[in-house]
Amino acid sequence: SKHTSAVAHLRSNVMSAIKGCKTTYEILKAGAGAAVAKGNKVTVHATGTVKETQKKFWSTKDPGQQPFEYQAGVGAVITGWDQGCLGMALGEVRKLDIPADEGYGASGFPAWGIPPNGGLLFEIEVLKIN
Numbered sequence: 001s002k003h004t005s006a007v008a009h010l011r012s013n014v015m016s017a018i019k020g021c022k023t024t025y026e027i028l029k030a031g032a033g034a035a036v037a038k039g040n041k042v043t044v045h046a047t048g049t050v051k052e053t054q055k056k057f058w059s060t061k062d063p064g065q066q067p068f069e070y071q072a073g074v075g076a077v078i079t080g081w082d083q084g085c086l087g088m089a090l091g092e093v094r095k096l097d098i099p100a101d102e103g104y105g106a107s108g109f110p111a112w113g114i115p116p117n118g119g120l121l122f123e124i125e126v127l128k129i130n
Contacts, residue, residue, distance in 0.1 A: 021079070023084045036089075040071070040072045041071055043126075043127045046068055047061060049120070057109075072085060072086060080099070080120065091125070096120075
């Protein structure tokens, strides 16, 4: 049916590219209103998983953790996250697929269980934009 092929087409194009980046993203929940721009202070919920092992290494939603605040677009966080969150609307939830060279690179982040050249998956929800 027409409907099935439309859904299949949508599914195959679910990850969106970011100009000048290898990181891709999928919008899991649409937001509304203000969008994240370079220089904004952004407060997010974030959950990070190692792509190769599917092991969660960090989540702001875990007991004792707080939402994370950073300044957008200025290199305060890894490249894939920094570029992947620009343009997100308030309340939006995005899944980022970040290759190692836009994450923690060849050295990884052993303390967090991120292997050398480990890919990262982040689910990020924008809570506040200042």
